[in-house]
Amino acid sequence: MIAQIPFWQRKRLDEMTPAEWESLCDGCGKCCLNKLEDEDTGEVYNTDLVCRYMDEATCRCTVYSDRLKKVPGCTVLTPDTVTDYHWLPLTCAYRTLAEGRPLAEWHPLVSGDPESVHRAGVSIRDKVISEDRVAEEDWEEHIIHWIL
Secondary structure: OOOOOOHHHHOOHHHOOHHHHHHOOOOOOHHHEEEEEOOOOOOEEEEEEEOOOEEOOOOEEOOHHHHHHHOOOOOOOOOOOHHHOOOOOOOOHHHHHHOOOOOOOOOHHHHOOOOHHHHOOOOOOOOOEEHHHOOHHHHHHHEOOOOO
């Protein structure tokens, strides 16, 4: 019997079910980091400040189903928009698959373990501060360069 090919290897992003699409998220939390954009160059800088609704231990949103009501500018990835977010880290599964690359060995869909992303050091766990603890005028002091 031939083993079934995983959905992420046999389907395009736009062919995935909503559940399959959601399962691509590895739980790294990097898309929930606050970003600053240089108005002159358009360059986007990540900070070590994370959305106030991020559970810093699990790297998951605590208000996911209502996030757009609570954070109107929250990132919403779809098969049509994933390539619009040029700032997504190289490790992001959505970007990875959109660019035709395979999922990393630490990705929970590959490893079968949701903690593998944290053990691999790819997540924001233990690396961030909640945005509500830093005045917005001080955010520039929190620009980071460890996102790949």
